[in-house]
Amino acid sequence: FASLPGVPREMEIITDEELIPYLQAHLVMPGHIKIHKLKTTGIFESALAEKIAPFIKLPEHVRLAYLPSFSGVDLRIIAPGGTKEAAEKSAGNAIKQLRELAGKYIYGENEDTLEGVVGKLLTERNQTVATAESCTAGLLAGKITDIPGSSNYFCQGVVTYSNQSKIDLLGVPKDIIEKHGAVSAETAEAMAAGIKEKADADYGVAVTGIAGPDGGTDEKPVGTVFIAVASSNGVVSAKHSFSKDRKSNRGRSVYAALEMLRRAILEIK
Structure with missing residues (x-):
């Protein structure tokens, strides 16, 4: 018998790299x-x-x-x-x-990654992307640039952690932040539109949220994240409600942003 860990990612790696090769080598399998x-x-x-x-x-x-x-x-x-x-x-x-x-x-x-697929889509279309991040603090830009050759489609990324930096670096109107808050669809959309314009990119992607463990409210608890993508078709945004774990929230936000970008490129509703 084989004993495997309950964590899906760990179980997957051990099964693929250790268990299946072992069984294939030691069992008679027709x-x-x-x-x-x-x-x-x-x-x-x-x-x-x-x-x-x-x-x-x-x-x-x-x-x-x-x-x-x-x-x-x-x-x-x-x-x-x-x-x-x-x-x-x-x-x-x-x-x-x-x-x-x-x-x-x-x-x-098989071995495809979301960031790799997004990079391939951008390369095939000769398009570019720029990012504006708050709660993910550059993790999205880092994930995109993990791919060799990403300089061909990644223009730039900015981390606008404070309200003032969103205003100064991205041109987010002060009244939007005052009325809706830094963590809102309206602010995310303004961030995405701002970075797209300033970088002269085909796509602008923005992430703002409450990663935790503190900072949440009844209206916007920890794990609340807004992601927006700006393109020639306009700006779309989505609200996500993740967990209370900071690391998990940041990681899931990155992949949610990449998926929104993928759908924008392919014009999937």
Whole structure:
């Protein structure tokens, strides 16, 4: 038997890098096994399961696993077959069904990353992006520039932690902050529009929120985050309610911002 950790990310790494190779090396396993991942984001595991589970029709021998993380939920398909071709055919049928059901939430497969996919989309379209961050304090810019060659599409990023810096560096009107607060859709939208204009970028992405553990109110508790994306089509924003954990809130905000940018590039509603 094998004992695995309950933390999804740790379990996934150990299973992929240690357990499966060990079993393949020590067990007599007839035929072949095809393992494939579809990577989703912008939807919780429970909601994703509701979209998929009642409708997908998999052969009895094909297994589907949900693997959640900061960036989203990976769908791992394990399909055995008597031959390599049979295993790939079973996996292919499952992948086709999942793509039809999960649709716009799928951003990549296997080793794809959200930041890598966004970078590829920008590169293919010869477009650029700039960021304005408050609660994430540069983590979004850092994630985007983790990708080699990102200087071709990333213009600049600014951290505007204080209200005054939002006014001075991004041109956010003072009355917007006074009326709606620094953590609001209106401020996020003004930040995104401001950085897009100042950087002369195709897209401006802004994040403002309450990462915690302090600073929350009844109206805007810890974990409240507003993200906005400005483009030639205008400015869109979204409110997120994350957890009370500072590190988690910042990490999830980064991936939520990348997903909003991906959808803006692809013009997905």
